[in-house]
Amino acid sequence: MDPSQRERFTGRIYVKHNRDHAVAFADMAASQGSTDEYTILNLFCDGSMDVTDTNRGGISVVYQPPAPGRGGSHRDLVGAAWPVNPVYDCALGELLAVSEALTTALHQISELDSTTTTTHHRSGKPTLVRIFNDNMFNIEYLAAATPRQLAPHLLTLAEPVLALIAVQSWALQNMRPGIQLELHWMPGHFHRVRAHCWADELAKGARASGWAFDSTRKGSPWFRGAESESCVVPFLREELDLAAAKSGRCGGMVVQAGRVPVEVY
Secondary structure, three states: OOHHHOOOOOOEEEOOOOHHHHHHHHHHHHHOOOOOOOEEEEEEEEEEEEOOOOOEEEEEEEEOOOOOOOOOOOOOOEEEEEEEEOOOOHHHHHHHHHHHHHHHHHHHHHHHHHHOOHHHHHOOOOEEEEEEEOOHHHHHHHHOOOOOOOOHHHHHHHHHHHHHHHHHHHHHHOOOOOEEEEEEEOOOOOOOOHHHHHHHHHHHHHHHHOOEEEOOOOOOOEEOOOOOOOOHHHHHHHHHHHHHHHOOOOOOOEOOOOOOOOOOO
16 A cells, blocks of 8 residues: 555544543443454553653553453453653654554454464454544544644654554554454543553553563563563654654653552552
């Protein structure tokens, strides 16, 4: 596909401006499990930025691994978070979180297809992937059908990750027949949707500490070192630095170490 003709986001985008309705839908979605007839993968992602401390940032993804054939039963939530420093705009951090959620979804669907009845999946078994994020302006911009425009400096800063989101969403939607990708806005605070509350806490923890988090890791889930970077940021680091310089912001995406935060659900 010609990049100049690629949509900002391939899939369906939903923005429920009534906060109560948006929360109720997210709560309902989080309670749904996969069945023999369809697969559901819900991912909640968030970004955090501390504007008072050298623009330290963190991003997170919380999801429930799909478990088809279990009659709607559920697996435990999986949470992951990564420090991203510096982040020069909170909206950029949220876009990086969306891209990381797309990366996770691509891996999860690929793993699912390799460990289940391949013929059944390739025949078009319905697979619904929902990504939830709390930055309404970003999501409305990705929808393209709305008049929403991002600030010029943010468009410059975020150009690399916006291009990656376009590629990732197209690739996920077209992995095989039967996949439906959705991006939903939900309010970021003052609700009890467990998965999103955990994503919020993990992003803040990664931001404050400079440590990464992986709930599936043996031993302490908080860690740092060579394996503590996200999938997306190292891939985009050079382009993000160039974009930061172009926008008048300083470049240099670095990981800063700090205290180990307390895990909060």
